[in-house]
Amino acid sequence: MSENQAADTPQKRPDTGTAHNARVWNYWQGGKGNYEVDQQVGDHVAGMIPIIRDIAFADRQFLIRAVRHLAEERGIRQFLDIGTGLPALENTHEIAQRIAPASRIVYVDNDPVVLAHARARLTSTKDGATAYIDADAHDPDTILRIAGETLDFTKPVALMLLGILNFILDDTEAQAIARRLLEPLAPGSFLVLTHPTTEPELGGALQLEAMEFWNANAKPPVTARSSKEIGQYFNGLTLLEPGLVSCSLWRPDPGDEPTVVPQLGAVAEKH
Template identity: 55%
Template sequence: MSDRKPAVVSAAELNERIDTATPHSARFWNYFVGGKDNYEVDRELGDHIRDIFPGLADVARTSRQFLGRTVRHLAAEQGIRQFLDIGTGLPTADNTHEVAQRTAPDSKIVYVDNDPLVLAHARALLTSTPQGETAYIDADLYEPEAILRVAGATLDLSRPVALVILNTLGHVADPDQARTLVSRLMAGLPSGSHLVISDSTSTSAGMIAASEAYNRSGAVPYHVRAVEEITSFFDGLDLLEPGVVEVTRWRPDPASASGASPTVDAYGGVGRKP
């Protein structure tokens, strides 16, 4: 566990850390959202998964849109000015701090990941408005109290915080353990804090087949879950309307509401700590 800010990583150091022979979860997802920080092995797996289940591209795209809508809502409608984003992944467009600070320039954001590749790219996440602040913690989801302790150097944990965990809890094999980790994180945040979660779900044969193929690739496994299991992460919280739903159906933008939202195997929601 380290609270260091990302330093400039040399090409030699990066080459030592990066395994280009095995697919990598952050690079794989980066490929699906249209990013450029991926390698041939990730693209090959991505194309193979797309052949099995073309809908995964919609999951990637709409999950990113869900992040933008939830962060905008929390900043604009709930007055949240502090965000703790765990499982950051590789930077793309409309990262949490960009969305939050577009609405509320004084927002503070702490990103958390334990991936050396994400660390190497994290300087792209550390831009900020003059009024706000961003920070990056090189830390592990399995150490919630340590995350909160270090995040407290940037965030005021006596005031509401939005805890954002997107497409990350599926890497925790045991759903009971995943619930415990979420509970420990929320226990360190005050009343009025919010929890934002989305993950891929076992709601179609195609998604299940895609998950099985991905897990056979050698990448860090990702476990798709039943919707009820994702809903259970919000136990003890007050769910905001419309509850835990397909990410496309969580408060869709009015401009796109007239069109039919794609059915996707990814569910998410937002809960408020009473």
């Protein structure tokens, strides 16, 4: 029997006067779930860092490859996708359930526009489950409590943190959130993560000025981190090859000619 759920929370009104990350990201990916203010900020940031649309594309392609690998090669049937953003052409549940129709996916976001689109489009196969939690990444206990109604934490889960910990500005808090989310997951679970980086050889310096503009004109505020800082999220886990790399270079499909982007990505296993 199929399950499609959304947390019963009061309907929030979208803030159309300030650019929001999920909507701007959607604009960069060519989507329509955005407002004029999102387009204006998105265009300005793109003028400062022209590679931003490549970053958005690379991040989504990384998600597709990582979910496909975990579902096909590692037998993962449960995914907890935090900071899911607006639905795109290929979403976590569509990739996973195409491979294994009984897969169970929980999406988490706190943008009302994302919630409205999720209710309409993030629907499950009849054998699996797709649920949506309206919650904040700063509150991992609430996320885990509600996600546990759909996912079985005694079995492996893929924890998806794509472009979300960069909105936790305090390094110690960001690491604590990642650890808390991993804590109840069974051995054989995986952490799938992307994060903007300051590494100069990847073009990270371009991001810093653009992020200053973003933080003055959009929500939520964002930060980039070094590869060493990002690598700490994987402490105690086993990184899959090729390790922590520009997300476009993580197991590219045959024939791809990926653009190197200042967005690191990796997949690691919990033992």
